Amino acid sequence: MKTYDLTELALRNLRESSLRNSLTTIGISVGVASLVAMLSLGIGLQKLASRRLASSGLFDTVVVTSRRDLRGFSRDDERNTASAAESRRLDESARQEIERLPEALEAYPDIRFVTEFRYQDKPHLTMVSGIPASARSNDAFSGIQGSFFSSEDAPEVILQKSFAAELLDQAIQPGQEDAIPVAQLAKPLLGQELTMRYAERLPPPSTEGATVPAGQTAALKENENPSEAAYSVISREQKLKIVGVSDLDPDSMRGAARARVFLPLKLAEHLHVMQPSDLRDSMRSFNKQPSYSTISVRVKSPKQIEAVEQAIKKLGFNTFSILDATRSLRQFFAVLDLFLGIFGSLALAVASIGIVNTLVMAILERRREIGIMKAIGASDGDVKKLFFAEAGAMGVLGGVVGVALGWAIGHVINLGTNVYLKRQALPPENFWSVPWWLVGAAIIFAFVVSLVSGLYPAARAARLDPVQALRYE
Amino acid sequence: MSVDSDPSNHQSGRLALRAVEVCRHYPMGETLIRAVDGVSLEVRAGEFVALLGSSGSGKSSLLNLIAGLDRPTSGAVIVEDRDLAQLSRQELAKYRLRTVGMVFQSFNLVSRMTLEENVELPMRFAEVERSQRDGRARQALERVGLGGRATHRPSQLSGGEQQRAALARALINQPKILLADEPTGNLDSRTGTEIMDFIREFNQSLAMTIVMVTHERALAERYAERMIFLADGKLIGDQPNPAAVNTSVREQRR
Numbered sequence: 001m002k003t004y005d006l007t008e009l010a011l012r013n014l015r016e017s018s019l020r021n022s023l024t025t026i027g028i029s030v031g032v033a034s035l036v037a038m039l040s041l042g043i044g045l046q047k048l049a050s051r052r053l054a055s056s057g058l059f060d061t062v063v064v065t066s067r068r069d070l071r072g073f074s075r076d077d078e079r080n081t082a083s084a085a086e087s088r089r090l091d092e093s094a095r096q097e098i099e100r101l102p103e104a105l106e107a108y109p110d111i112r113f114v115t116e117f118r119y120q121d122k123p124h125l126t127m128v129s130g131i132p133a134s135a136r137s138n139d140a141f142s143g144i145q146g147s148f149f150s151s152e153d154a155p156e157v158i159l160q161k162s163f164a165a166e167l168l169d170q171a172i173q174p175g176q177e178d179a180i181p182v183a184q185l186a187k188p189l190l191g192q193e194l195t196m197r198y199a200e201r202l203p204p205p206s207t208e209g210a211t212v213p214a215g216q217t218a219a220l221k222e223n224e225n226p227s228e229a230a231y232s233v234i235s236r237e238q239k240l241k242i243v244g245v246s247d248l249d250p251d252s253m254r255g256a257a258r259a260r261v262f263l264p265l266k267l268a269e270h271l272h273v274m275q276p277s278d279l280r281d282s283m284r285s286f287n288k289q290p291s292y293s294t295i296s297v298r299v300k301s302p303k304q305i306e307a308v309e310q311a312i313k314k315l316g317f318n319t320f321s322i323l324d325a326t327r328s329l330r331q332f333f334a335v336l337d338l339f340l341g342i343f344g345s346l347a348l349a350v351a352s353i354g355i356v357n358t359l360v361m362a363i364l365e366r367r368r369e370i371g372i373m374k375a376i377g378a379s380d381g382d383v384k385k386l387f388f389a390e391a392g393a394m395g396v397l398g399g400v401v402g403v404a405l406g407w408a409i410g411h412v413i414n415l416g417t418n419v420y421l422k423r424q425a426l427p428p429e430n431f432w433s434v435p436w437w438l439v440g441a442a443i444i445f446a447f448v449v450s451l452v453s454g455l456y457p458a459a460r461a462a463r464l465d466p467v468q469a470l471r472y473e
Numbered sequence: 474m475s476v477d478s479d480p481s482n483h484q485s486g487r488l489a490l491r492a493v494e495v496c497r498h499y500p501m502g503e504t505l506i507r508a509v510d511g512v513s514l515e516v517r518a519g520e521f522v523a524l525l526g527s528s529g530s531g532k533s534s535l536l537n538l539i540a541g542l543d544r545p546t547s548g549a550v551i552v553e554d555r556d557l558a559q560l561s562r563q564e565l566a567k568y569r570l571r572t573v574g575m576v577f578q579s580f581n582l583v584s585r586m587t588l589e590e591n592v593e594l595p596m597r598f599a600e601v602e603r604s605q606r607d608g609r610a611r612q613a614l615e616r617v618g619l620g621g622r623a624t625h626r627p628s629q630l631s632g633g634e635q636q637r638a639a640l641a642r643a644l645i646n647q648p649k650i651l652l653a654d655e656p657t658g659n660l661d662s663r664t665g666t667e668i669m670d671f672i673r674e675f676n677q678s679l680a681m682t683i684v685m686v687t688h689e690r691a692l693a694e695r696y697a698e699r700m701i702f703l704a705d706g707k708l709i710g711d712q713p714n715p716a717a718v719n720t721s722v723r724e725q726r727r
Contacts, residue, residue, distance in 0.1 A: 006598045016585045372581045375542055376642065377570025378593045379563055466542045470581065 001382045010389035017362070024351075024358040025398045031351035032402025032446045035344030036438060037409045042337040044410075049329060062308050063320045064098060064107070064295040066090035088316040091291045098297055101311050105303040108132045109292035111268045112259055117196040119167045126163055128196070128463070129259030130268030134298060145186035146244035153266035158244040163260035164189055186245035194240045199219040199274040202232045235273060348446065351398070352453040355391055359457035363464070364375055370461055371469025380462040387458035388451060395450025399443035406442070407434050489518040489650055489682040490539060492502035495548030497534050508534035511548070518649070521676045521683040521717075523697035525690060531706035532686045533654055535614060539684060540575055540652050541565045552650070570599055574643030578655035580635040582627040588614060588638045589623040595646050614640040617671060633664030640671055644679075653685040657692060669696050707724075 001009075014021045052251060088094060099107040111130035116123050136148045149156050159167070164185040246262070299308050309319045362417055363370070370383055414432040497509040509531045516522050524532040538550050539719050541557050549569040550557040552572060560568060569575075582591045592610040601609070614623050617637035627635050636656060643651060651673060657665030673696050675681045687693055696717050702710035 001597055002600055004603075005600075009597065013585075368581075369583050369585070372564070373594070373598075375540070375569065375575055375581070375596045376579075377566060377646070379566035379570075379598070381563070382566075382598055408724055467537050470542075470577070 001378075001385060006385055007393070008390045010386060010393050013362075013386070013390055014393055017365070020358055021394060023250045024354050025394050025401065027351040027354040028348070028395060028398025028446055028450065029402035029405055031348030032399050032442050033405035033409055034347040035341065036403055036406025036434065037413070038340035038344035039337060039438055039442075040406065040410045040432055040434045041413070042333065042340045043435060044414075044431045045336070046330075046333040047433050048186050048429060048431060049333070060105075060299045060302050060305070061321065062297040062299060062305060062312065063110075064090065064297060065293070065320070066291070066319045067316065068268055069317055089291045090293070090295060090317060094315070094317070095292065095295055096224065097315060098295065098312055098317075101297075101308060103299055103308045103311075105298040106132065106299055107295050107297045108265055109269065110293075110294040110296055111273070112199070115196060115198045115273070118197065119192075124163070124166060126261055127259045127362055128261045128263060128268070128273075130265040131262050133170070143182060143247035144244045145182045145246075146190045146242075148244060150232070150243070152264050153270060154264055155238065155240050155267060156243045156264065157196075158262040159189065159241040159242060160260040160262070161185060161245060161247050164245045167194075170322055180256065180310070182245055182247045189242050189245060192242050194242055195290075196238045198236055198238065198271060199228055200234045200236045201272050201274045202234055222260050239270065301396040339369040352449045355394060355450050355453035356457060358394075359387060359391060360453055360460070363387075363457055363461045367464065367469050368447075370464050371414060372464035373467045374464070375470060383464070384458040387461050388454050390469060391450045391454025391458070392447055395447040398450070399446030402446060403434075403439050403442050410434065487518050489516045489520065489552070490684075491515045491549075491551045492539070493549045493551065495535070495538060495545045495550055497531075497543065498546045505648070507531075507706045509538065509545070512703070512706070512708045512713045513548075514701060514708060514711065516682060516684060518682055519676070519680045520675065520699060521697050522685070522699045522701060523693035524684065524686045524701050524703060525688065525693055526703035529689060529705075530703040532688075532703045534706070535703065536652055536654050536684065536686045539650075540573055540715070541568045570595060571646055572648055573650045573652055574648040576636065576639045576643050576656050578652070578658035580627070580632070580639045580659070582635055582639055582642070584627050586641050587624050587626055588619060588630070591627070591638060592642045592645055595642060599646050609645060610641075613645050614638065616644075617641045631658050631664070635666055636660065636664075638673065640668070640675075644675065648681070650682045650684065653683065655686055655688070657687070657689070665692070665698060672696070686690075 037147065095107050095109060098104060109130075112127060114125065114127050116125050118124075133149070133152050143416065146158075149158070161182055165180065168188060169184070170180065240263070297308060297312070299305050305321050309321060310317050373383060410432045413432065417431060418428040491625065492512055492514050494511050494513055495509055496507070496511055498505050498507050500506070512531075512535060516572070524535060526532045533640070534543070538545050539552075541560070541612065541626055545558050548558075552568070555568075556564065557568065564693075582588070583594065586594070589607075589610050592613050593606050596606045596609065610622065611623060614620055617640055619634060619637055619641065622634065622638075630638070636659075651672065656668055656672065669692065672683060672685070676683045683697075685697065690700075694716065697714055698717055699711070699713050701708065
């Protein structure tokens with residue numbers, strides 16, 4: 001029999017005893033729905049975790065530290081290092097060398113310091129971080145109000161939300177970060193001027209002074225002692241224009257962690273602000289070239305992190321990346337998905353017994369019909385295929401309905417969870433994800449399970465002796 | 474004017490089917506039932522044969538063997554130079570589909586399908602093109618006078634109408650042999666005659682070989698040109714019936 005005729009005949013037969021067949025189909029639907037619901041939950045949770053980690057910017061970042069700082073993350077690195085003093089300095093030439101690695105997109109120094117800002121003559125003390133232009137495309141700044149820096153050394157500033165609230169005298173309680181929309185905070189602040197007071201580190205007087213960036217005003221010499229310390233510290237002020245307010249969580253794992261004010265990286269570098277590491281340098285002999293405490297290296301793809309780490313270690317620095325942490329995370333989710341899938345499949349297995357039952361019943365009921373079909377020329381194969389087609393049709397139908405049902409169940413669970421989260425004063429989250437491959441796979445799976453369930457009934461129907469089948473009324 | 478007027482078609486014509494010492498035994502409890510026990514017979518192409526006997530004489534079992542629904546325990550049933558006993562299940566199904574058509578005492582229409590679908594069913598198994606099927610099914614139903622009933626279900630029809638639909642279904646794949654198992658057994662004599670007239674018309678206008686099982690001797694004498702008698706699975710008589718032969722359907726209708 002031709003496939004089209006077969007399908008048509010099968011669907012026709014299914015319509016005939018519609019109550020029983022639709023009950024069986026609902027059984028399959030529930031099985032598929034539970035499978036889809038379980039797997040979607042697993043995938044959704046994994047996506048949620050990955051999203052959190054990805055927005056931290058650490059998936060494609062290697063953090064480089066100098067071994068002489070004794071701040072390496074790995075004890076092995078420290079032990080294997082001959083002597084801290086012999087190690088390389090993490091300075092500009094090292095940065096350029098790292099940036100030249102084929103897999104590296106860019107390498108930039110991690111500049112951060114605590115300093116005072118004045119806004120409408122009130123002092124505010126906070127952590128400042130320089131961020132590279134590439135951060136514009138990073139989703140860490142996706143929730144920004146206003147705009148990103150116009151250039152890499154523009155006298156502009158982006159504020160973290162809680163600092164913006166502080167400037168406006170609107171205290172934000174912990175856990176209530178989402179109470180005030182970012183837009184509301186940004187409105188009165190965007191375009192305003194903010195004054196940053198900071199301590200500039202100058203080379204010894206014998207060398208030329210650093211170039212003074214635009215907008216820099218007063219310079220008050222203080223604490224200058226060229227004979228003892230190898231550099232001078234000058235208090236300066238820098239006027240900055242507020243161009244953006246970000247909703248970035250200050251505690252997120254981004255490179256600029258805990259900073260609440262962001263400057264363009266080049267501007268931050270040119271200011272030569274005293275760095276915490278400078279104090280340590282001052283204990284030793286001073287070099288003309290400044291060194292960095294850490295350098296962040298952005299890698300083209302997370303897959304190349306390991307290669308980059310190896311290359312940088314060969315150059316004589318310590319490295320750290322989150323790669324190992326995420327590997328175990330992925331493993332955890334793979335196992336979670338597996339278990340959720342097994343539980344989901346159990347329901348489908350129960351449903352498949354329903355298919356076997358329905359089809360075996362159909363054979364008893366349609367014994368005579370099978371006999372007639374054989375008497376008028378249906379081959380064993382025709383009868384077998386017909387029962388197969390009926391099982392398959394129930395499977396596909398059950399699969400489609402089941403996917404829709406599973407999607408709906410997931411939606412309801414997600415909604416319920418978010419209501420719960422809201423009560424706990426937590427931001428809503430999407431735990432739920434039904435990717436297209438899951439939709440397709442679930443329907444195909446239901447189809448295959450149904451065909452397997454139809455194996456025995458179909459074979460039994462095909463074996464039926466027409467003389468016997470036609471003898472009884 | 475009819476095929477019967479050509480004697481070569483009967484006496485010296487080629488064989489439609491041949492049974493050689495065919496047996497069908499099956500166990501029932503302790504005893505062995507000899508439903509068909511060493512029957513040999515030949516039916517020529519275009520012949521109208523009646524198998525007569527009381528119930529349990531083995532006439533229906535013999536018909537099932539000829540129909541390829543059952544296999545003989547021993548012996549051979551040869552149709553178109555092929556021994557049905559040697560055919561595979563697949564080949565046997567194809568034989569039932571193309572070479573023979575069958576009608577039964579209880580009509581055996583698929584109750585869940587309309588008449589048109591019932592008549593169409595053998596064409597589906599024969600993989601006839603869709604575009605041809607509708608027309609052929611309608612034509613076949615019109616031929617048996619059911620043109621206006623194509624979309625009815627068997628349960629909505631009288632017994633005679635159901636048997637006419639079964640005849641249309643049996644003929645739809647243009648078989649060479651029509652096998653009828655008590656085709657009038659469930660019908661009153663008037664509708665029974667109607668059905669028999671149709672069968673005779675197929676025999677005469679299509680030159681179709683007819684093998685009909687019946688226990689009504691009168692019916693056989695009126696329509697069949699040859700009567701074969703069975704008892705206890707054995708052939709006990711085989712006689713021509715020239716009386717039936719010359720009455721054509723058209724003359725009767727007039």
